[in-house]
Amino acid sequence: MSIKKRILSLVMATALALPCAASAVSAEGIDEKSIVSADINKVFSVITGTKYEDALKKLPSTVTLKLKDASTAVSETLHTAKFEKSDWTLFDPSAVTFADGKIKINKQSTKVKALTGGEYENFILEVTLRGTAASPDNNFGVILRASNVTDANADSYQGYYVGIGRYGSKNALTVGYGSNAWKLIKTVDMDYKPNTDYKLKVLMYENTLAVWVDGKLLYQSEHTLFDKGRVGLRTYKQLFECSSFVVRTPSSAELTECGITATRETEAKIVGWSCPDYDPQKPGTYTLKGKIENTDYEVSAVMTVSDPFKITEDVSSVPYTDVKVDGGFFREYVKQMICVVVPTAIKNVEGAKGGIPNIINAAKKNRGESHGAFAGAFYVDSDVHKVLESMCMALDIDPMGDAEIINAQKKIAAKLEEWIPYFVDAQEENGYFDTYYTLNTAEVKYSNVDKHELYCMGHFIEAAIAHYEYTDGKDTRLFDVAIKCADHIAATFGNENGQRKQIAGHQEIEYALLRLARLCAEEGGEYAEKAGVYAELGAFFLDVRGDYEGRTVAGDMSQYRQDHAKVANQLSAVGHAVRAQYMYAAMAELASVDADYEAKYDKALTALWKDVTNTKQYVTGGVGQKKSNEGFDVSYQLDNLTSYCETCAGIANMMWNRAMSKVYEGSAYADMIETDIYNTVLGCVNFDGNKFYYQNRTATMSGMDRNAWYGTACCPPNLTRTILSIGGYIYNQTSDSVIVNQYITNEADITLENASVKLDMVSNMPWEGDGSITVGVSGDASFSLKLRVPVWTDKAEVKVNGTAVEAKADASGYITLSRLWKNGDKIEFDFSMPVLFEETSAQVKANVGYTSLRRGPIVYCAESADNDFNVFFAYIDREAEAKLVHTDNLDGKADPYGVKDMYTIKLKGYTDDLAGNREIEWTFIPFYARQNREIGAMTVYVQKAHIEREFSEYATPSASYVNSTDSEYNLFDGSGDTSKRWTAWKSSEILPSTWVRYDFDGEVELEGCKIWWYKDNGSNGGIKLPESFEIYYKNDAGTFVKVSHDDKYEASHANGFITYTFDKVRTSAIKINMVASNGATGIVEWKLMGNAVKEDAPVTEPVTEPVTEPVTEPVTEPVTEPVTEPVTEPVTEPVTEVTAPATNETEPATEDTAPVTDVPEEPKASSKVPLLAGIAAAVAALGTAVAVILKKRKK
Secondary structure, eight states: OOOOOOOOOOOOOOSOOOOOOSSEEOOTTOOGGGEEEEEOOOOOEEETTOOHHHHHTTSOSEEEEEEEOGGGSSOOEEEEOOSSGGGOEEESGGGEEEETTEEEEOSOOSSOEEEEEEEESSEEEEEEEEEOOSSOSSEEEEEEEEESOOSSSTTOSEEEEEEEEEETTEEEEEEEEEESSEEEEEEEEOOOOTTOEEEEEEEEETTEEEEEETTEEEEEEEOOSOOOEEEEEEESSOOEEEEEEEEEOOOHHHHHHTTOOOEEEEEEEEEEEEOTTOOTTSOEEEEEEEEETTSOOEEEEEEEEEOOOOOOOSOEEOOGGGEEOOSHHHHHHHHHIIIIIHHHHHHHHTSTTTSHHHHHHHHHHHHTOOOOOOOSOTTHHHHHHHHHHHHHHHHTSOOTTOHHHHHHHHHHHHHHHHHHHHHHHHSOTTSOOOHHHHHOTTSOTTSOGGGOHHHHHHHHHHHHHHHHHHTTTSOOHHHHHHHHHHHHHHHHBSSSTTSBOOOOSSSOHHHHHHHHHHHHHHHOHHHHHHHHHHHHHHHHHHHTTTOOTTSOOOTTOTTTTTOSSOGGGOOSOOSBHHHHHHHHHHHHHHHHHOHHHHHHHHHHHHHHHHHHHHHSBOTTSOBOOBTTTTBOOSTTOOOSTTOOOBHHHHHHHHHHHHHHTTTBOOTHHHHHHHHIIIIIIGGGBOTTSSOBOSBOOSEESSOOOOBSOOSSOOHHHHHHHHHHTGGGGTEEEOSSEEEEOOOOOEEEEEEOSSOEEEEEEEEOTTTOSEEEEEEEESSOEEEEEEEEOOTTOSOEEEEETTEEEOOOOOTTSEEEEEEEEOTTOEEEEEEOOOEEEEEOOTTOGGGTTEEEEEETTEEEEEETTTOSSOTTSEEEOTTSOOEEEEESOSSSSOOTTOTTOEEEEEEEEEEOBTTBOOEEEEEEEEGGGTTSSOOOOEESOEESSOOOOOGGGGSEEEESOOOTTOOGGGGGSOOOOTTSOEEOOBTTBOOSEEEEEEEEEEEEEEEEEEEEEOOOOOSTTOBOOOSEEEEEEEOTTSOEEEOOOSSOOOOOOSSSEEEEEEEEEEEEEEEEEEEOSSSBOEEEEEEEEEEEOOTTOOOOOOOOOOOOOSSOSOOOSOOOSOOOSOOOOOOSSOOSSOOSOOOOOOOOOOOTTSOOOSOOOOOOTTEEEESSSSOHHHHHHHTTHHHHHTSBOOO
16 A cells, blocks of 8 residues: 655744733724734634635634833933943953943953843944954954843854954954854955044844944844843954943834834734635645724735645554553563652752753743742753653553552653643743743744754643543643644744744754654544645654755754755765664654655665664664764764663664564564664663663763763653654554564554454563464454564564464564454464674774674673673683573662562683683673672673783773763874874863873782873863873882883873883783863873782882872763763864864765665674574574664555
């Protein structure tokens, strides 16, 4: 069956959104000649078949009139600045003095800004300025409508700037704006002389910005970025003084000079709407006419009649609301989510900076009540919305008589009822919903795409959908807020005149709008009329990326935001991994319901999926290799010790794969979901349900604990909503088939075209591959049941009613059972679960010589809690038998939810450390269970055999401080890549002394080392060579003492290794203590010169005096708090004007702009190799896995 083309319609009325008066008035007495405009701000749409009288009811009964305003004939002074410190807010006050009736900037600075007066919207600013530098090389002037002003740099504000002096190579009037980065609008040549008074006059009236210098109008244009704010002075390293500063209202004459008609607003009634040509059966656009009451002034509105939005997908996912996870492995986790994790999340978001206080304060503000200020990260609304969504999902779970669940649900329900009124009132009257901007009135809405407004609104829409579904549509309080919010977004964004053509920043709204469109279409009635609008809006936010016509590209981080190319032309994954995969999921969702978009996105979706799955994804399902951008690195760059793998990125990967499974044939999408959920995603939470991982490293030498919560707490509530809705990942369906994707114990109700089916599945996954499905039908029903054959099995057995049937997977990876089903028919399945080695492509340099272990869906790891040897310096015996060991409680402590019951693996091996080889027994535990007993070494990949190493690689590195985008593990990675380094760069300060250290399991003899220093000329001092340094070793008493050496140590250059020798020492630890110059310290590589201690070769310690160290001992693991915004590396060269932050990374070369034919098959980053005999068939089948996946569904 082909996917039918679906009609999407976006109905637009007239353009500009204007504020409305409190109530409508009669227009009687209004001179029609005084009416400037009557603008209607509304999206109108009806579906075919809507009666004429019902269509008219959609139209407004009032309109905002703009009338000529005669009250501006005379200017009124609003503020005259006093030239004394008390009248100004100063940024870098050390550069400012007040004397001789002037404010003087007497020191070169990049931070000087001085504000005075209050907030102004429509005004004239008149100042007298004099440049006091004999030969200016930059400019100085005024800032207007300014907000968020800080002393970080010259452009750390949001607002307009007008200056005089020098710009580039010429004297000019300069017009631009700051948005935490400098943006030039226009330069106008002018005759500028130092030590000369210039009278600068700037008009800001609605969207008009006009500038006069000495009475001459030099610049005028329209700008919509900032609508109100403060006024003040600003400079960039230029000395100047200001002797007058006056803010006043503009006069009529000044407005007339600029061609502006002064207006005031009032609201009037509309009567007599009509449209003689209206045809309810004919889709199209109609213009309707009405009149202002008691006048002949005509107003118009546009209405579009369209066919209703229809879901015509061939394949859909059975929603979690129709699937009850009623037993087995995941039922225990569902219970833990309800009883522990959701309550933990509620407690955290109710904290001072957790987000709920902002919802309450925004509601109070909108009610006109006393309220507090915004607190927390600007995107914290999104964390609250995900908790809200999780609460609704938790209440939608059948407690099945469990008293603990029932009690927890009562508490959650009570809290939900407490919160809902605040959520309703936190929304602004026009539908806008973001508490950061509601509570920060100086901020300009939608002026900064990285402030996450639409991301937050998208998460609220998803939460409202969950609440609507939980109440079966009986309680629409939150859903009404979501509809109003979506209507506001639809009126604000789009390609029509007066709308914003702008990307959404962090993706999420696209996916949420498509979900909302689906629900509206299913609900019918008035909601159905909106479905097409929301679907089209979701498509707009996808397609506007990379489309720069008519919009300004935000900053210089387009790859980070996936705004570097049109989405249909993006063929390799770059940038932030969560943003990207939320976008890919939305693309696939849209393709699944629309034939045009299926064709449009086909090349991109297939290429992106292959790029991520084959070259940028860890064996655990982890996605997003790099910490610096929380995202993608180049292909095959899958380092383990520095892996990032955000939990949200794993969840986004699940969402994307589920959407892909509705567009393309193939079981590999379900295979990947299975890997994600059982490993990376489930491992986010500890056994007790109260600590969480943000990042999911595949290896750590010193251990990495989970956190109780985060300032950026996106991952914990994303985990809860995913586990609570896990039933939505189990089945897909077509009109006449049910597709079993996951083997999770459940009971499902599925409606096919000709049958209502109940499936009762019992599964022993993930520990055993067997289970059963019982079919329930009211009468005999003919349909197909498709069972996924997991990629990890080498043998599948299926029985129907006790009789074995052919269990051979087809090309798509499924066993199809087509028959006339009777009530009570039972399918039994059994998939063998051999222990497998999983080896990456040889192109993954970090894993050459290493392997990982998997059994079934579970990836295993080895950690120090079970293994009394260094897991990084030992190898396994691949010929030995792997022994499965069942434990009903891994840590032996209380286990109220049964989450500690699991299988471990025992395997013979040998040490491969400096002390030589000895036989050992490895213990491997599920990766999701890691770091629950002790915080210590852990690794997924282990050696297959002996490996020759650089001597330094046997050490465990640590450092006093690690920049969040660097790693101490880079000290010995041998890459020679200066972008992979250790640094102590800290944005807020220069650390005066730092250290790096190597620890060994045993003793070593050392007589020198080689250091490759790192330096740049970045911000805040950048990274520079140390002023001085010394090398220390640990003696027998456990004290660090300085090594003995002849020549003075100097860090003379950063162009490669410098060798430093010292008298031979025997030790188990060595460190470098560094004293900073005027910048941070950094090292690319640190290699040691020495060898392991041999028992028959005693070494005499050199006699040295213990030296008191200048640095205290360990600050441990690098910062675990997530990177919330793109992390900025120190800038390499000083710049004249500060630009948008850069990530200081080299993005992978992409094919995004080049024509692409067939995307070549890449070696899979996780090809399976059997550990036990007898699974050659499974391995052989893997060679065609990717090709099978990308085979389009037969139409």
